[in-house]
Amino acid sequence: MSQEHATESAMARPPVTQVGAVRWLRENLFSGWLNTTLTLLTIYILYVALPPLLDWVIFNAAISGTDRDNCTYAGACWVFVKVRFWQFMYGFYPEPERWRVNVVFIIGILGVASLLTSRVPTKAKLIVGVCMLTIFPVFAVVMFGGGVFGLEYIETSQWGGLFLTLTVASAAMVGSFPLGMVLAIGRRSKLPVVKTFCVCFIEFFRGVPLITILFMASVMVPLFLPEGLTLDKLARAIIGITIFNSAYMAEVIRGGLQSIPKGQYEAAHALGLSYWQGMGLIILPQALKAVIPGLVNTFIGLFKDTTLIYIIGIFDLLGMVQASFRDTKWLGLAFEGYAFIMLVFWIFCYSMSKYSQYLERKLNTGHKS
Amino acid sequence: MKKLNILAAGAAFTFAAVGAAQAQTSPTLEATKQRGQVNCIVSEATAGFSSPDDKGVWRGIDVDVCRAVSSAIFGSPDKVKFIPTTSKVRFTALQSGEGDILSRNTTWTLVRDVNLGFEFTGVTFYDGQGFMVRKSLGVKSAKELDGASVCVSTGTTTELNLADYFRANNMKYNGVVIEGADAIIKAYESGRCDVYTTDKSGLAGDRTKLSAPDEHMILPETISKEPLGPSVRHGDQAWGDIVRWVQYAMIEAEEYGVTSANVDDLKANSTNPVHRRLLGVEGDLGKMLGLSNDWAYNVIKQVGNYGESYERNVGPSTRVNIPREGSPNALWTKGGLIYAIPVR
Numbered sequence: 001m002s003q004e005h006a007t008e009s010a011m012a013r014p015p016v017t018q019v020g021a022v023r024w025l026r027e028n029l030f031s032g033w034l035n036t037t038l039t040l041l042t043i044y045i046l047y048v049a050l051p052p053l054l055d056w057v058i059f060n061a062a063i064s065g066t067d068r069d070n071c072t073y074a075g076a077c078w079v080f081v082k083v084r085f086w087q088f089m090y091g092f093y094p095e096p097e098r099w100r101v102n103v104v105f106i107i108g109i110l111g112v113a114s115l116l117t118s119r120v121p122t123k124a125k126l127i128v129g130v131c132m133l134t135i136f137p138v139f140a141v142v143m144f145g146g147g148v149f150g151l152e153y154i155e156t157s158q159w160g161g162l163f164l165t166l167t168v169a170s171a172a173m174v175g176s177f178p179l180g181m182v183l184a185i186g187r188r189s190k191l192p193v194v195k196t197f198c199v200c201f202i203e204f205f206r207g208v209p210l211i212t213i214l215f216m217a218s219v220m221v222p223l224f225l226p227e228g229l230t231l232d233k234l235a236r237a238i239i240g241i242t243i244f245n246s247a248y249m250a251e252v253i254r255g256g257l258q259s260i261p262k263g264q265y266e267a268a269h270a271l272g273l274s275y276w277q278g279m280g281l282i283i284l285p286q287a288l289k290a291v292i293p294g295l296v297n298t299f300i301g302l303f304k305d306t307t308l309i310y311i312i313g314i315f316d317l318l319g320m321v322q323a324s325f326r327d328t329k330w331l332g333l334a335f336e337g338y339a340f341i342m343l344v345f346w347i348f349c350y351s352m353s354k355y356s357q358y359l360e361r362k363l364n365t366g367h368k369s
Numbered sequence: 370m371k372k373l374n375i376l377a378a379g380a381a382f383t384f385a386a387v388g389a390a391q392a393q394t395s396p397t398l399e400a401t402k403q404r405g406q407v408n409c410i411v412s413e414a415t416a417g418f419s420s421p422d423d424k425g426v427w428r429g430i431d432v433d434v435c436r437a438v439s440s441a442i443f444g445s446p447d448k449v450k451f452i453p454t455t456s457k458v459r460f461t462a463l464q465s466g467e468g469d470i471l472s473r474n475t476t477w478t479l480v481r482d483v484n485l486g487f488e489f490t491g492v493t494f495y496d497g498q499g500f501m502v503r504k505s506l507g508v509k510s511a512k513e514l515d516g517a518s519v520c521v522s523t524g525t526t527t528e529l530n531l532a533d534y535f536r537a538n539n540m541k542y543n544g545v546v547i548e549g550a551d552a553i554i555k556a557y558e559s560g561r562c563d564v565y566t567t568d569k570s571g572l573a574g575d576r577t578k579l580s581a582p583d584e585h586m587i588l589p590e591t592i593s594k595e596p597l598g599p600s601v602r603h604g605d606q607a608w609g610d611i612v613r614w615v616q617y618a619m620i621e622a623e624e625y626g627v628t629s630a631n632v633d634d635l636k637a638n639s640t641n642p643v644h645r646r647l648l649g650v651e652g653d654l655g656k657m658l659g660l661s662n663d664w665a666y667n668v669i670k671q672v673g674n675y676g677e678s679y680e681r682n683v684g685p686s687t688r689v690n691i692p693r694e695g696s697p698n699a700l701w702t703k704g705g706l707i708y709a710i711p712v713r
Contacts, residue, residue: 068688073580083423092425157450219461233467313413313453313462323421323453326414327428328687332578334551 057339068329080333081340084324088340091160091315097152100143101163108170111136116355118362133174140167156234160315162344168238168306168316173299175242180249185279187254198250205247210308213240218312237309245302252294256287289363296356300349317341395607397469398442398659406448409435410468413453416574417682417689418474418494427451430493431472433678434599436671437615438470441664446671460485463602470612472599474570476526487600490613494598494683495697495706497591498530499569501576504586506563511590515540520562523548527567530593554578568595570683573691611658618665620709621647622674624700629673636666646713654712665712675707676700 013019029039060075063082071077081088090098111132114120120128144167147153159167186198205213217240218233225231260283268278288295310319321337324330401407411419411431419429427449436446452468463471464486474496475481477489500511500519508514511534519542521528528546535542545562547553554575557565567575569591576582599616601609622628625643627635635641636648645651648669649662656662672678679698683689691698699705 087421087423087425092421155450157452215458219458219465219467222465222467223461310413311455312458313455315413315453319413319453323414326416327420327422328416328574328682328689329422331416331574331688334578 076336076339077333078336080325080330080336084321084330087161087324088317088320089161090163091320092158093154093160093163094152094158097146097154100146100151104140104143105163105166108132108136108140137171137174156232157314159234161320162317164234164314165303165306165316165318168234168241168309169303171238172241172245172302172306175238176245176249176302177295179242179246181253181284183246183250184253184257187250188257202247202250205244206251210241210244210305211311213244214308214312216240233312234314237312237314241302241306241309245298245305248298248301249295252291252298253287255294256289256291257283259290260287292356292360292363296352300352303348303352304345317344395605395611395659397601397605397608398611401442401469405443406450407435407439407442407470408452408468409438409449410452410454410459410462410471410473411435412459412473413455415474417570417687417691419451419453419472428682430678430682431474431599433672433682434472434493434612434616435470437619437668438612440667440671441611441615441618441658441660444661444663444667460487463487463600466602469608470599470601474597475600476595477598477600481600486603488603488606488609489598489600490609491616492596492598492706493616494570494596496568496570496595496597497697498527498566498593498595499572499591500588501557501565501572501585502563502588504584508588511588511592512538512540514542514564516542517564518543518545518562519564519566520545520547520553520557521566522546522550522553526593531566534592550575551578570597570689570691573683574689577688577690607659611660614658614712615664615668616675617709618647618668618712619672619675619678620700620707621712622665622669623676623707624702624709627669627674628677629670632666632669643713652713 028035030036056075058075060072061078062071062075063078064070065079066083067079068077070079086095086098090101093101111128114128115125115132142148143151144159145154145156183198183202186194187202189195189198214237217236221231221236264282264286265278268282271278273281307316307318309316310322313319315323318341321341322334325333325337409432411427411429414420415429415431417429418431419427422428432451435449435451439448440446442448452462454462454473456473459471459473459475460481462468471487472493474494476496477492481487482489500514502508502514514535519531521531521544523546528544531542531544542564543562545556547556550567550571553565553567556562558579565572565575569587572587576585576587579585599612601612621643622632625641625647627644627647632648635644636650639645639648639650642651646654648666649655649664653662655664658664673681676693679693680686683691685692693699693705695704697706699707701708
């Protein structure tokens with residue numbers, strides 16, 4: 001079919017090269033000599049790399065059985081991940097007590113989900129939100145730790161795996177967000193003491209590596225604490241991560257605050273709103289909306305940073321998997337372990353990023369073109 | 370009693386104890402009894418020395434030391450809280466009092482013994498740096514490694530020992546310095562270097578990670594001394610004594626043929642005075658340590674003797690597979706260095 005033919009009759013179908021998959025391919029993959037070269041190169045790389053990878057991951061892999069002898073060196077030994085799966089999820093948490101973790105996480109997921117969907121009315125959301133921030137953390141700590149209401153006491157050293165990763169990450173996220181907000185507002189304050197304090201705080205914690213903070217929290221703090229006063233190692237680590245991330249959070253939020261035109265502040269004043277009312281009702285909602293990508297970025301970074309607590313001997317998902325492939329029985333299965341960790345982390349981080357995109361679309365009120 | 374330089378916390382106990390009783394008192398022992406568990410600092414994961422098994426139970430030679438101490442004190446090997454640490458925080462964990470025993474494949478050196486304020490209670494494993502090469506390389510001795518490329522991990526004494534050894538023997542090498550044991554073994558396997566060097570305990574385990582372990586061999590030379598053993602804080606010698614004599618009891622049990630299998634029988638029937646003293650049938654050895662007299666019986670019954678612990682954790686039946694015959698870790702009667710000071 002030629003071009004002239006198509007314009008002669010409106011009823012005639014467009015040429016094959018202009019529709020469907022062929023058009024898409026032409027426009028996206030073969031639109032010029034550069035793109036064509038890159039496409040061919042990519043196909044070649046996939047052709048070379050994919051078959052061995054698939055062989056390793058799927059075709060030659062061992063999944064049945066419960067023992068190392070079920071594995072060969074030809075492919076991945078998923079038996080290892082299968083046998084250790086629940087340990088990766090809960091760490092050393094005693095098996096008969098794991099329902100406690102499940103209950104807390106189910107309630108947590110329901111609570112968060114109800115805050116995230118648009119089907120729940122705003123008033124109900126407010127109640128749920130306040131409960132999630134006040135009652136729920138206490139409930140979670142009581143359920144995890146026990147020692148009251150006839151629940152068996154379980155030391156934090158028994159906590160581990162993905163459960164611990166999620167606990168640390170959510171505690172640090174929930175803690176660092178408000179702290180970061182306060183620091184951001186404080187840094188823009190006209191009061192010199194408040195401003196200096198916030199600047200010093202942010203610059204200090206942004207200027208040191210997280211590992212040093214964790215190290216300090218884990219081994220130095222107990223040396224400084226007075227005799228008899230102890231703070232749990234995990235709690236110290238969570239506080240350390242929270243403080244560290246609040247500094248980053250503060251700078252992201254400050255970026256948002258600075259993007260709000262002066263007129264908005266003045267309008268708030270003109271309406272007779274106090275400083276805090278203006279902040280809460282006019283400035284912050286706009287500022288936070290503007291920095292959603294930055295906030296989610298920080299959250300994802302925080303989520304992945306939690307793996308660093310491994311350095312102070314707390315077994316999060318990464319630590320648990322690493323410890324497992326040093327067990328004499330499963331020696332040498334590091335690849336399988338790391339592949340599993342990659343998958344888990346990717347699922348969580350990708351979901352967070354997807355949700356932030358959804359949020360941006362939902363909150364888009366058309367200020368920006 | 371030799372308790373003169375005990376720290377402030379222990380001072381009161383000390384004055385009460387001097388001349389008062391035969392039994393030693395140890396602030397750490399008292400605290401441990403009150404707590405109901407021994408706080409034991411172990412490695413976060415070192416194959417054969419300490420690692421959690423499928424059920425989350427800690428296993429390994431280093432772990433067994435703490436389990437044995439728990440058996441001696443409580444009559445149960447499970448009253449231990451394991452505190453996994455990385456090598457970076459292990460010393461502060463003991464210094465800060467977070468743990469009572471540091472049993473984490475730690476080399477006993479003068480600096481650590483004196484300067485860090487620790488007291489090493491014995492050697493559980495004589496380790497030393499060695500070399501692994503491909504058999505196809507045709508090398509039979511480390512002295513033939515001139516010009517080889519050597520994979521070594523960053524910032525460890527391993528790197529320094531390597532440099533010293535090659536310089537002392539007038540040889541050159543290309544160091545391929547990599548962080549992390551798993552990355553190094555992959556680099557070695559992919560041919561980035563001819564030689565892989567680390568402590569022999571690690572080499573044996575790492576060899577099993579290779580896709581064809583039989584194509585590689587460990588060279589006979591041991592170029593460094595790495596005596597690994599548990600340690601405790603300075604200032605509570607009585608506690609150090611307990612850990613030390615628990616270790617010696619395990620070795621003496623092996624020397625005199627006492628195993629977890631026959632210990633009940635020997636306790637009931639043996640007429641050998643060594644057995645009778647060790648198992649608490651005669652004498653008051655346990656009481657002197659501030660323990661019950663069946664302390665060593667419990668250790669052997671519940672954890673086993675030194676040989677049993679070795680075989681179970683790093684012996685040829687495990688994947689770690691560090692042969693004991695002909696190594697320094699054989700009993701002294703078989704040409705090794707494992708020797709117990711008499712438990713009497």
